[in-house]
Amino acid sequence: MFTVNRRNFLKFTVATAAVAPVVGMPFIARGAAAAGQKVVVVGGGPGGATAAKYLKMADPNLDVTVIEASEKYVSCFLSNEAVIGERTMDSLTIGFDDLKKHGITVVIDTVTGIDPVGKTVATKGGKTYAYDRCIVSPGVDFKWGAIEGYDEAASETIPHAWKAGPQTLLLKKQIESMKDGGTVVIVAPPNPFRCPPGPYERASLLAHYFKTHGKTKSKIIILDPKDDFAKKGLFIQAWTRMYGYGTPESMIKWVPGAEGGKVDKIDPKALTIQAQTEDFKADVLNVIPPQKAGSIATAAGLVNDKGWCPVNQKTFESTLQAGVYVIGDACVAGVMPKSAYAANSQAKVTAAAVVAALAGKEPGTPSYVNTCYSIAGHDYGFSVAAVYRFDEEKKEIVGKAEVTASDASPVMLKREVSYAHSWFDNIIADSWK
Amino acid sequence: MLRTLLGRALARVISACREKGVFAIVQTVRERFCESFPNDRWGMVVFLLTQDRGKTMRNKIGFLVLLGGLVVAGNSFAADPTTPEMLANACAGCHGTNGVSVGPSIPTLAGIDADYFTSAMQGYKKGEWASTVMVRLAKPYSDDEITAMGAFFAKQKFVPANQKTDPAKAKLGETLHNQQCEKCHENGGSSGEGAGILAGQWMLYLHATLDDYASGTRPTDKKMKSKVDAVVNEHKDTGIEALVHFYGSKK
Numbered sequence: 001m002f003t004v005n006r007r008n009f010l011k012f013t014v015a016t017a018a019v020a021p022v023v024g025m026p027f028i029a030r031g032a033a034a035a036g037q038k039v040v041v042v043g044g045g046p047g048g049a050t051a052a053k054y055l056k057m058a059d060p061n062l063d064v065t066v067i068e069a070s071e072k073y074v075s076c077f078l079s080n081e082a083v084i085g086e087r088t089m090d091s092l093t094i095g096f097d098d099l100k101k102h103g104i105t106v107v108i109d110t111v112t113g114i115d116p117v118g119k120t121v122a123t124k125g126g127k128t129y130a131y132d133r134c135i136v137s138p139g140v141d142f143k144w145g146a147i148e149g150y151d152e153a154a155s156e157t158i159p160h161a162w163k164a165g166p167q168t169l170l171l172k173k174q175i176e177s178m179k180d181g182g183t184v185v186i187v188a189p190p191n192p193f194r195c196p197p198g199p200y201e202r203a204s205l206l207a208h209y210f211k212t213h214g215k216t217k218s219k220i221i222i223l224d225p226k227d228d229f230a231k232k233g234l235f236i237q238a239w240t241r242m243y244g245y246g247t248p249e250s251m252i253k254w255v256p257g258a259e260g261g262k263v264d265k266i267d268p269k270a271l272t273i274q275a276q277t278e279d280f281k282a283d284v285l286n287v288i289p290p291q292k293a294g295s296i297a298t299a300a301g302l303v304n305d306k307g308w309c310p311v312n313q314k315t316f317e318s319t320l321q322a323g324v325y326v327i328g329d330a331c332v333a334g335v336m337p338k339s340a341y342a343a344n345s346q347a348k349v350t351a352a353a354v355v356a357a358l359a360g361k362e363p364g365t366p367s368y369v370n371t372c373y374s375i376a377g378h379d380y381g382f383s384v385a386a387v388y389r390f391d392e393e394k395k396e397i398v399g400k401a402e403v404t405a406s407d408a409s410p411v412m413l414k415r416e417v418s419y420a421h422s423w424f425d426n427i428i429a430d431s432w433k
Numbered sequence: 434m435l436r437t438l439l440g441r442a443l444a445r446v447i448s449a450c451r452e453k454g455v456f457a458i459v460q461t462v463r464e465r466f467c468e469s470f471p472n473d474r475w476g477m478v479v480f481l482l483t484q485d486r487g488k489t490m491r492n493k494i495g496f497l498v499l500l501g502g503l504v505v506a507g508n509s510f511a512a513d514p515t516t517p518e519m520l521a522n523a524c525a526g527c528h529g530t531n532g533v534s535v536g537p538s539i540p541t542l543a544g545i546d547a548d549y550f551t552s553a554m555q556g557y558k559k560g561e562w563a564s565t566v567m568v569r570l571a572k573p574y575s576d577d578e579i580t581a582m583g584a585f586f587a588k589q590k591f592v593p594a595n596q597k598t599d600p601a602k603a604k605l606g607e608t609l610h611n612q613q614c615e616k617c618h619e620n621g622g623s624s625g626e627g628a629g630i631l632a633g634q635w636m637l638y639l640h641a642t643l644d645d646y647a648s649g650t651r652p653t654d655k656k657m658k659s660k661v662d663a664v665v666n667e668h669k670d671t672g673i674e675a676l677v678h679f680y681g682s683k684k
Contacts (some may be wrong), residue, residue, distance in 0.1 A: 369570065427531065430526055
């Protein structure tokens with residue numbers, strides 16, 4: 001018989017006090033996700049591959065499938081080195097065999113639609129893949145036609161080289177065959193876009209290439225709709241030190257928006273460029289068009305009116321479609337830039353959030369990192385780096401990105417080149433191996 | 434009868450809360466259990482319930498207050514501390530998965546001595562150690578987070594770097610190591626209290642680090658500095674190169 005004495009009364013009270021709110025709350029299960037729960041990852045770039053790998057590392061019971069359109073991924077990061085022949089295309093090309101060793105299924109097919117209600121992904125190959133959670137890492141697509149005269153057809157002769165592969169090689173070929181004294185015009189995109197320092201690194205490495213290949217009379221003109229760009233101070237310093245910037249002989253000329261750098265129209269046959277206050281004529285023209293989230297994001301109803309994917313920045317779950325997470329260049333991630341490192345870091349946060357969600361748990365507190373190197377010349381590199389956090393009040397990713405000190409010694413600038421290359425080795429291995 | 438008992442118990446809880454301060458107690462509970470239940474407050478409550486707490490009345494009441502505090506505090510908790518995995522995984526983009534680097538200028542962190550990790554991160558954080566990105570990446574982490582990351586990397590398996598070495602250089606390096614370094618960097622540089630793993634570490638990284646010790650841009654204790662100086666005074670860069678090849682040759 002149960003008699004209430006002080007001792008077991010307290011036990012009873014403890015139980016009541018603790019159980020009542022637990023019952024009142026949605027029941028939260030403990031432990032790993034049920035075996036065989038399915039995660040479909042759309043896109044095998046640094047975001048998608050990393051997400052798949054870290055999902056498996058966190059919970060080997062998960063059934064993880066990556067659907068990627070290309071047999072191999074060609075890295076856009078460090079592809080500026082390939083443009084000037086200092087890196088092979090092979091070194092930028094990554095297969096999916098190592099990813100499969102983690103127990104991940106890799107399907108080469110193009111995703112045509114995502115049904116967030118039926119929780120299925122459909123492909124061009126006619127297959128349907130059911131999922132419990134879907135992670136989309138579609139990268140960017142171009143707003144063709146935003147610059148009059150520049151569309152997908154024009155890109156066959158006028159490279160953007162902003163997605164690596166044949167485009168990188170096309171630009172390389174044109175640069176190599178350009179005569180000394182020729183002019184390269186780079187049309188830079190408006191914010192936001194993939195790899196913010198990329199166009200300026202490209203200009204730097206082209207100047208380095210011309211300087212070291214007996215084409216010292218060649219020029220690079222950057223036509224920019226913006227008045228500022230990533231690591232601007234460091235680029236200008238590097239150009240001044242190495243390429244005569246600020247003198248009449250400067251190999252590089254940057255035309256900001258305020259000075260008419262915005263390009264309205266190009267003639268792809270004549271290679272003429274109509275900017276806001278002046279017309280230019282190029283021997284090699286490189287147009288990096290305005291960007292938006294990869295097209296599958298639009299098809300799946302994941303984009304806002306600006307063409308990017310709004311997400312809960314703590315988990316990367318889409319704010320438009322429940323159960324679908326968007327990471328990498330396509331998502332709106334507070335102050336994080338659109339870089340491979342950012343995609344890799346976001347992938348780990350989303351993998352942890354997906355594992356938690358499938359186990360019925362609340363997501364943990366995230367932490368994100370981005371480090372991005374730029375190489376401006378021989379033994380001359382610099383970087384931007386930051387640790388990012390989720391601000392619970394602003395509901396946004398916050399962080400303070402800091403660049404290399406302007407008084408960094410030559411030894412340190414040289415080391416940054418070496419770190420850029422080792423970073424490349426590690427990000428490839430951490431994402432795909 | 435029951436109502437009287439309940440009322441009396443509640444009064445005790447309230448007075449205990451007043452005495453100890455609910456939130457201080459909740460804080461204690463969080464600190465103690467957050468490692469086991471990093472993101473799962475209700476799991477923590479269930480865990481506490483299953484524990485046979487102290488035998489005395491005072492402990493029973495304390496326990497009740499803990500639970501009550503947890504429940505009351507509910508969603509007013511600040512964000513849960515970030516897990517060591519979450520913090521450490523963000524480093525892997527540069528330092529490799531689980532801290533095993535495959536890039537020759539970036540050190541492997543796996544298997545690192547946790548105290549050495551902390552002193553390195555604090556050195557970067559304060560700007561006392563020469564660095565490029567690390568001063569910027571160490572700064573935002575709290576002391577607790579640095580400790581957590583150090584403990585995480587210390588638990589990972591060290592994998593020696595796959596790199597080419599020159600046997601002649603490595604041989605001189607072995608001699609120099611035995612003369613100057615073995616006392617602290619024991620077992621050919623594979624262990625040592627408060628020291629990094631040198632044996633099997635990436636040579637480009639080791640070379641840059643030894644250069645920094647030699648130039649004084651990475652401060653160290655007098656003993657270490659005198660040893661590095663001894664090597665450099667006698668052999669110049671050849672000595673550093675030899676040590677690097679010796680460590681690099683260890684598998």
